[in-house]
Amino acid sequence: MSEKNREGKRTARERLQEQRAHDQRRQKRKRTLIVAGSVVGVLAIGAVIGVVVSGSDGGSGAGAPAVTPAGATGKDKLALPNGASDAPSTLTVYEDFRCPACAAYEKELRDTVHGLQDDGQLKVEYHLVRLIDGNLGGKGSLNAANAAACAQDEGKFRAFHDVLYENQPEETDDRFADKNFLLELAGKVPGLKNSAFTTCVKDGTYDDWVNANNEAFGAAGFNSTPTILLGGTNLLAQGQPNLTADRLKQLVTEANKGKKPGTETQGATPPSASDSPG
Numbered sequence: 001m002s003e004k005n006r007e008g009k010r011t012a013r014e015r016l017q018e019q020r021a022h023d024q025r026r027q028k029r030k031r032t033l034i035v036a037g038s039v040v041g042v043l044a045i046g047a048v049i050g051v052v053v054s055g056s057d058g059g060s061g062a063g064a065p066a067v068t069p070a071g072a073t074g075k076d077k078l079a080l081p082n083g084a085s086d087a088p089s090t091l092t093v094y095e096d097f098r099c100p101a102c103a104a105y106e107k108e109l110r111d112t113v114h115g116l117q118d119d120g121q122l123k124v125e126y127h128l129v130r131l132i133d134g135n136l137g138g139k140g141s142l143n144a145a146n147a148a149a150c151a152q153d154e155g156k157f158r159a160f161h162d163v164l165y166e167n168q169p170e171e172t173d174d175r176f177a178d179k180n181f182l183l184e185l186a187g188k189v190p191g192l193k194n195s196a197f198t199t200c201v202k203d204g205t206y207d208d209w210v211n212a213n214n215e216a217f218g219a220a221g222f223n224s225t226p227t228i229l230l231g232g233t234n235l236l237a238q239g240q241p242n243l244t245a246d247r248l249k250q251l252v253t254e255a256n257k258g259k260k261p262g263t264e265t266q267g268a269t270p271p272s273a274s275d276s277p278g
Helices: 012-036 042-054 100-118 131-136 140-153 157-166 179-186 195-203 207-219 245-255
Strands: 080-084 089-095 122-128 227-230
Touching: 080 100, 080 140, 080 157, 089 100, 100 122, 100 157, 100 245, 122 140, 122 207, 131 140, 131 207, 140 157, 140 179, 140 195, 140 207, 157 179, 179 195, 227 245
Parallel strands: 089 122
Antiparallel strands: 080 122, 089 227
């Protein structure tokens, strides 16, 4: 994986720990302000705290979104599948395109994940959320996630997903809120930037779907990104060993022992050589 965006010798685990500590401090400050202004009553305070914990600054309400990306699966069709549908192992990833810890793990794990997908050993179900928008304000997480869902419609999710992380701005820089910038990045993926994709990005076709993902993420008890589960086990939970590319490959190999690789392709994997981001 590219090393150009690494900060010194810090591991992805250290980046995640720093990000979570940062989020916890921010949430604590918000809760303090909420308590100080509690004249609005207990019910109002509970509603505000719910927003802080979920990291959302807006949503479409509970329930399934009216419009979902092509091939979306799972409860309320909130997951974007990538890999062989009959692969023996499933990796569930909750991520935010503005999240620096997500980018750190993306750089650490990407080549291994792609290889396991292409070999039929692993399918990945992506849930795109917008915690950073809620913590820092803005719409970069929302707009980038919507654009990635639009890329799913075009069969280019994986390539565009990688491009977004390769071009991630600083956490406090909400450049992904600029839809023209997202369209510029889409130009790095051959065949993606067509009229349908452009309209989907500009119209925010899947904004409600992203908001529904964010609400479901909070409702499931998760509060930081990335959250990565293999077969339902949270690989980044406290007490788990450091998640490296080698460890992930070892875990998948052990889980798949004696099982046949998958062959039924779903989502947008693998891309052809011409689809590799430039």
